[in-house]
Amino acid sequence: SWTGVSGDDSNATLQGVSIKPAAEKDALPIGDVKLEGVSEANGGYEIATVSTSPFEHSKDGVTLNLSPVVIHGMKVPAEGGTDPLGSLMMYKSAELSNMTVKVGDKTAFAMDGLAVQITPPADGKAMDFTANTEKFTADLSLVDDPKSKEAIEALGYQNISGNIAMAGTWQPSDGKMELSKxxxxxxxxxxxxxxxxxxxxxxDFIKSMQAMQKQLASQPEGADKSAQGMAMLGLMQQLSFNGASIRYQDDSLTGKVLDYVGKQQGMSGKDVANQAKAIVPFGMAQLNNPELTAEVSSAVNTVLDDPKSLEIAAEPPSSVPFALIMAGAMSN
Structure with a gap:
């Protein structure tokens, strides 16, 4: 919602904008939102640039600050359109220069240069998307737990910095979603x-999920939500699993952790590595999959001997329905 509008049909400012997340009781004030290059398109609207005001929100001693969010090439769909993608609000790119999270007067987390690029699906082709950050920093010295704090200090990670990179595709026609990076x-x-x-x-899955989330959020506090929970599980069964992987590329962390654990136990980092090699096969044996146990044990041995990279991948020969995965998890 908003309190007022200024400007004309092609360039306007929505004043006093606020949004109310489905799970929240109170609306969140966003401030003014500027719309530039507005034009009608097939009953909906195309907006060249959408930009927000700087945002600040504080709760329980934690303050979130966002620089203006700038979105380019936004399409607002027409109501009641026949295009299956018409219900989704698409855009070509978005930028956020800076985000900070403060605990009291100390910056716990900061991120600079978030950039999102999207190539909308068209002519049967999948949608491509990427997201990258120039840099993030985190102050881990603010961690309260004494044991975690001790480990962080011993490893020398009181203040860390890095970046995030993401890429993937989505094919609306068959619902194939791939996060490639x-x-x-x-x-x-x-x-x-x-x-x-x-x-x-x-x-259709996205629409059903959104409707289910709204229904769950609308229930009064303390109400029985078991029926909606079962419906959500039923909805998840429409998904299938095609593959996944987790990969770790070492840049000195492994050696530091082995040395730290060894110091705690009065042994060397190499002794800890040898101990881990012996334990992994016993832990994996509980899965009753000798081939997987051998593969994981071999990979762990390699990375402990010469820390470079470790990858664990699940690649079934054919798609596996989520219903089977959930049934297997429940049986264990």
Whole structure:
């Protein structure tokens, strides 16, 4: 909602904008939102540039600050359109120069240069998307837990910095969603990368999920939500699993952790590595999958002997319905 509008049909400012998330009781004030290059398109609107005001929100001693969010090439769909993608608000790119999270007067987390690029799906082609940050920093000295604080100080990670990179595709026609890259890199530590490939993430699935979330949020506090929970599980069964991987590229963290654990136990980092090599096969044996146990044990041995990279991948020969995965998890 907004309190007023100024400008004309092609350039306008929405004044006093506020949004009310489905799970929240109170609306969140956003401030003024500027719309530039507005034009009608097939009953909806195309907006060349959307930019927000600087944003600040404080709660329980934590303050979030955002620089203006700038969105380019936004399409606002017409109501009641026949295009299956018409219900989704698309844009070509977005930028956020800076975000900070403060605890009291200390900056716990900061991120600079978030940039998102999207190539909307067209002519049967999948949507491509990327997201990158120039840099993030985190002050881990603010961690309260004494044991965690001790480990952070011993490893020398009171203040860390790094970047995030993401890329993927989405095909609305069959719902194939692939996250081909999601890397979190921390300087002088390492890079954690993840990928996944899902099927069934269609426009209809998205609409049903949004409707279900609204229904759950509208329930009064303390109400029985078991029926909606079962419906949500049923909805998740429309998805299928095609593959996933987790990869770690070391940049000195492994050696530091082994030395730290060894010091705690009165042994060397090399002794800790040998101990881990012996334990992993026993832990993996509980999965009753000898081939997987051998593969994981071999990979762990390699990375402990010469810390460079470790990757664990799940690549089924054919798509696996989420219903089977959930049934397997429940049986264990």
């Amino acid at each position: 999601y890397d979190i890199s921390v300087e002088n530590a390492g890079t954690l990368g993840m990928t996944f490939n899902l099927g069934g993430y269609t426009v």
